[in-house]
Amino acid sequence: MQRNDEMKLGLYLVQAGYHAGAWRDPSVPAHCGVDIDFYAQMAALAEGAAFHFVFRADSPSVADQDHTTIARLSRNDGFEPITQLSTLSAKTQRIGLVATATTTYHQPYHLARMFASLDHLSRGRAAWNIVTSEQKFEAPNFGDEELPDHDTRYARAREFVEIAKGLWDTWEDDAFVRDKQSGIYADTTKLHLLNYRGDYLSVRGPLNIARSPQGYPALIQAGASDAGIRFAAEVAEVVFTAQPVLEDGKRYYAALKEKARAFGREDDQVLIMPGIVPIVGRTKQEAAEKLEKLQSYTHIDVQIGVADRLLGFVTDLRSMDLDSLVPETLPQTNFTQSRQKVLLDLAVRQKFTWRQLVRSISDSWGHLMVVGTPDEISDTMVTTFDEHAADGFNVIPATVPGGLDDFVELVVPELRRRGKFRSAYSGQTLRENLGLKRPLNQFASTDRQSSVVSSQACTQPH
Template identity: 45%
Template structure:
């Protein structure tokens, strides 16, 4: 073929752009490891210092992360006194912090965890719509149902709401919030000084929602968000959680130990989308990853060993007990897990209970070995090695149907995040797996998610699917 013909061929058939992964920076201050606050390079005294969060958010934005992500809960770990004494139990409220971070960042998404169990839809819809305006379209809501009796006792209850009922309420809660976001048309605001018309009343409608859990008239007193809807994130991996995610979520944060488990979850949830009129690329699945990075394998191994040495025994047992919703303190720490309740009897996080039980059974781990394994990643995948080795492991999952991206969980801060940005991100970029510049201005632009049209109703599957745990 002549050079001219070859050139013409290339112009008419440009090479397809390689699919690129998405990254979230999961902030747990001063790091995800239960002993992070004791690590020599961790800034433990800055857990409530805005300047520290500003530094972290700007570091993640320098690394072109899609979003920063804040977990949240509504109680301290009072069930286990050692956990209160030996671990970090304070954190800023997400809306307040993310609103402040919106003023010191420009492109990175701002994702906050808010429970559907202990809030009302109108409050949540209004706050996220406001955050979307403050950030010029970068807000995201991580939908959770809460998980502990301690949280229930802070909201006029003695016991936590039952698992299936929590998810049923969450499903209706998300519906009400999205209806409220859509209660204003995109062009409802007129600002017409001459005609004395601030808004077109015909484009502002009450939602008149009447359901099992909520009666909400609306409309919202914030105009339709810049993104239409702030991005909806979900983290459950139980059957009700997967069904809720398939119907409502645009991003899933999830936890898996093996490639095979992650592939099964990925195919399962993506396979549920069609019955809700959704396509596979309308949902991004981003497993959590806990990276321990060294410039050499030896350095990475030394960091891991030091973190394990810093775990107070009582704090390790308390952490594991809380994750499986079962008190392990009476049992020998160097013995196996005792006989645990059946999954149906667990009213906390069912998917995390099953994941950790399976891990202990598969590798025959003692209680101590198990809490050492999960003290950082808390059931998410732990990867250790050089920047190239870390990139290899992310690439394997991304290219083999296990993930659309990853929620990065630095073991300690700020160093763990800085190492990922300075060492791993350039390696991913060199391989063409990650962006070098942001694609757009909103979080939806950068995640590759379409802006929903106004007054879109989330479709129901017919018949409604009811899956028992």
């Protein structure tokens, strides 16, 4: 199926903003990481602009190892995403709610139940960003000395998602009749026991919550290693990726769509949404000055600590000559393999020194950064979309609320003027707004599901 001519937009919602020095900006509330009203304000701004979703990343650990980095970085006092988005579900009406949760250190039953609850709470706006743990300090928080190896983490993730889908299909859509006259609350002929046994996980079921409004939450995935791409092609409905170079993005887009087709999937059911860090100015000079100010707030200890982490802890930048060239290869990491490759490719292409690379990482963390006027940022987004390197973007403001305000007030109107972004929501659920199909229950007969869907369509409020 052909995609329409409008891009999808998500808001990557992070305390203070994405730039490593953002929290020091005078316009950014210093306590915003644990201020739910602040997050509600950001979600309301995005919803008012008809963004498709807000996206919350997560890692169940303090991600850095050196106290000199931890002391100066604002990323270690944030909410757990499902809890946070459950609260935001009551403060928003239409925008999707994407929570990150790892398959490495969760259990499928708990996570399936929590996401089904979020989908009910939000009346069909939940999505799960499926990740395998990639931070070295997560393992000791769960009784392990080291993370499982990269491919093992993805093998477990595949089983995990299969189990979650099976649990979400425990009950058919009309299983809960709640008939006071007869005294029958649930039709148990429409209850399905999972009894899953795999190499890594075993789950009996059934799930103790009704099938959710979307059937199950939209499935999002962010890996771009070889294992990650295979996993995305098989299960992901939205793919969040870092693609700072257009030609690389086009190759990634084409390869992932081709792999998805091999699994029998349609192009418009696998949406590729790379991250973009826009720094907007009414003039090019104004935008550049905003970036320079943020860079002045970012201590070299932070730059080095973040770079070491994103390169997979295979470097020791504190002992290196930062003015030497970045080599063409680095040791393979068991952590963030895809991001390491993106950053190394960029460094080699640009002939970066280590100092230039660590500065670039603290600015954009490997994503596409565009510093310029609304026209220039729109040009980049439209070109990337039209060249089939993206179906939309996860917008990552360098600071909040200022960076988001700038994008909503200056860039969104320009995208609309060019016919590339919508002005209102088209559906009630996140799946409807993204153009994703509502999944059929794998255990129920097609005829019975068709009649239920038709009945629901007739009574659904519009």
